[in-house]
Amino acid sequence: MSDASLSAPPVKASPFHELEVLWVRHWNDQLFSFGVKRPEDFRFRSGEFVMIGLPGLDGAKPVLRAYSIASPFWAEELEFFSIKVEDGPLTSRLQKIVAGDSVLMGKKPTGTLVLDALTGGERLWLIGTGTGLAPWLSVARDPETYSRFKQVIVCHTVRNVADLAYRDFFSHEIHDDPLIGDEAKAQLTYYPTVTRERFETPGRITDRIKSGDVFADLQLPIGFSPNSDRVMLCGSMAMIKETGELLESYGLKEGSNAEPGDYVLERAFVG
Ligand SMILES: Cc1cc2nc3c(=O)[nH]c(=O)nc-3n(C[C@H](O)[C@H](O)[C@H](O)COP(=O)(O)OP(=O)(O)OC[C@H]3O[C@@H](n4cnc5c(N)ncnc54)[C@H](O)[C@@H]3O)c2cc1C
Numbered sequence: 001m002s003d004a005s006l007s008a009p010p011v012k013a014s015p016f017h018e019l020e021v022l023w024v025r026h027w028n029d030q031l032f033s034f035g036v037k038r039p040e041d042f043r044f045r046s047g048e049f050v051m052i053g054l055p056g057l058d059g060a061k062p063v064l065r066a067y068s069i070a071s072p073f074w075a076e077e078l079e080f081f082s083i084k085v086e087d088g089p090l091t092s093r094l095q096k097i098v099a100g101d102s103v104l105m106g107k108k109p110t111g112t113l114v115l116d117a118l119t120g121g122e123r124l125w126l127i128g129t130g131t132g133l134a135p136w137l138s139v140a141r142d143p144e145t146y147s148r149f150k151q152v153i154v155c156h157t158v159r160n161v162a163d164l165a166y167r168d169f170f171s172h173e174i175h176d177d178p179l180i181g182d183e184a185k186a187q188l189t190y191y192p193t194v195t196r197e198r199f200e201t202p203g204r205i206t207d208r209i210k211s212g213d214v215f216a217d218l219q220l221p222i223g224f225s226p227n228s229d230r231v232m233l234c235g236s237m238a239m240i241k242e243t244g245e246l247l248e249s250y251g252l253k254e255g256s257n258a259e260p261g262d263y264v265l266e267r268a269f270v271g
């Protein structure tokens with residue numbers, strides 16, 4: 001052994017997995033989804049997020065951003081649902097990936113949009129705006145969701161009808177899922193709303209909660225009850241803040257991993 005090899009610093013393990021892109025689906029010029037190979041040793045809880053990125057250009061540091069994992073904990077591949085920001089440091093490039101390319105993924109998933117952060121209840125509301133739908137794709141495919149809650153309601157508010165990604169999935173495709181299909185058929189309700197175009201359930205979900213329309217549409221008693229309703233929120237800060245205040249006014253308390261509660265939240269982006 002030479003002196004040089006004796007004094008060489010130990011090789012540092014990379015903090016990222018480099019994962020092969022398996023497929024890409026473009027919903028429109030604002031939104032796309034992609035799937036990557038799952039590393040065998042990667043464990044996460046449904047609803048958590050992880051850092052996703054690409055190597056830096058010209059030797060610069062990698063560009064990484066937080067992404068909700070849209071797959072349930074048991075899935076063989078990992079799915080992500082992404083915005084395309086024209087001049088975004090990551091998504092201006094990420095939107096161009098094709099099958100066979102590689103993306104970087106952090107090794108430590110984390111987050112509060114997990115069943116563990118909620119106390120018992122009867123009805124689970126999963127309320128998201130824009131790409132804030134991503135964690136619900138995970139939670140709604142987790143069998144524990146259906147054993148813990150009698151009813152699961154996925155609310156998705158977007159600007160335009162074309163932004164209702166996964167509409168077919170939540171409307172009927174999920175009913176064919178071999179693991180949770182029967183439960184989803186019996187217990188899951190999909191409730192999309194559209195704010196800037198004509199639609200059968202128009203307007204922001206917050207406004208439809210305040211007006212009572214969402215409860216009337218779903219034939220539920222008006223308002224949220226701390227005894228039966230549990231809520232997860234993901235999307236724009238404005239929606240989260242407004243809905244959080246509404247829930248507090250009904251007596252629901254925010255939960256966390258350390259102290260489970262009646263509702264949990266996570267912003268899906270800064271803005
Ligand atoms: C906990 C967490 C989870 C997230 N999960 C997702 C996810 O599953 N899918 C996803 O697309 N993004 C998600 N994001 C946002 C993501 O981290 C990046 O901001 C996004 O990928 C854009 O990166 P960028 O470098 O291109 O632009 P950035 O410089 O990060 O963003 C530029 C601007 O674009 C807008 N913007 C960024 N992301 C979004 C978005 N998702 N929806 C609407 N406007 C946005 C904001 O105004 C932001 O200031 C999450 C963020 C957090 C904090």
Ligand SMILES: NC(=O)c1ccc[n+]([C@@H]2O[C@H](COP(=O)([O-])OP(=O)(O)OC[C@H]3O[C@@H](n4cnc5c(N)ncnc54)[C@H](OP(=O)(O)O)[C@@H]3O)[C@@H](O)[C@H]2O)c1
Pocket residue numbers: 030083129130131157158159160163194195196204205206207236238239240242
């Ligand atoms: N999606 C598009 O068609 C589109 C088009 C052009 C540009 N962009 C750019 O893409 C970025 C993200 O757009 P996005 O549409 O994904 O996200 P977004 O602007 O957060 O809007 C998503 C949905 O959330 C609703 N919302 C906003 N504040 C709310 C609140 N307080 N309570 C309840 N609902 C609320 C919006 O309703 P309102 O419509 O009432 O605000 C909209 O329906 C933006 O920076 C935007 O400039 C998007």
